[in-house]
Amino acid sequence: METALIIWMIGVLPGLSKGFTVIAILGIVFGGLAVGFLASEGYDIKKRYVIPAALFFLFCIGFGAIIPDKQTMYAMVAGYGVQKAVESPRVQEVASDAGDVLSAYLKKIKKELEEGNK
Numbered sequence: 698m699e700t701a702l703i704i705w706m707i708g709v710l711p712g713l714s715k716g717f718t719v720i721a722i723l724g725i726v727f728g729g730l731a732v733g734f735l736a737s738e739g740y741d742i743k744k745r746y747v748i749p750a751a752l753f754f755l756f757c758i759g760f761g762a763i764i765p766d767k768q769t770m771y772a773m774v775a776g777y778g779v780q781k782a783v784e785s786p787r788v789q790e791v792a793s794d795a796g797d798v799l800s801a802y803l804k805k806i807k808k809e810l811e812e813g814n815k
Contacts, residue, residue, distance in 0.1 A: 707770045714764035721757035728754070 728750055736742055765773070782788055 703774055707767055707774070710764050710770070711767050714761045714766075716761075717757040718761035721754045721761065724750070724754045724757070 728747075732742055732747060
């Protein structure tokens with residue numbers, strides 16, 4: 698189930714990131730135009746409306762920038778999988794045994810080569 702959730706997140710989050718970025722850019726542009734228009738018409742622009750809106754749009758831009766793209770997410774998941782595999786005691790045992798077998802085989806070949814050169 699964890700794998701399905703990770704794959705779903707990899708599919709959804711980049712789109713969500715783009716959506717937040719688009720919302721923020723459109724909000725800043727149209728909000729700026731609205732504030733400029735209202736200020737030119739003589740309306741009193743209250744800070745209690747402008748500052749929270751600006752903070753919300755900055756949050757949207759930041760959130761959109763923090764979410765990695767699909768390729769980076771797959772690389773992160775692969776790195777996590779490799780790390781978990783390497784840290785596994787069974788994998789370390791098999792790798793150690795493979796190293797021992799390879800060392801013994803190399804010694805055997807070196808010995809045969811030395812005997813063949815004589």
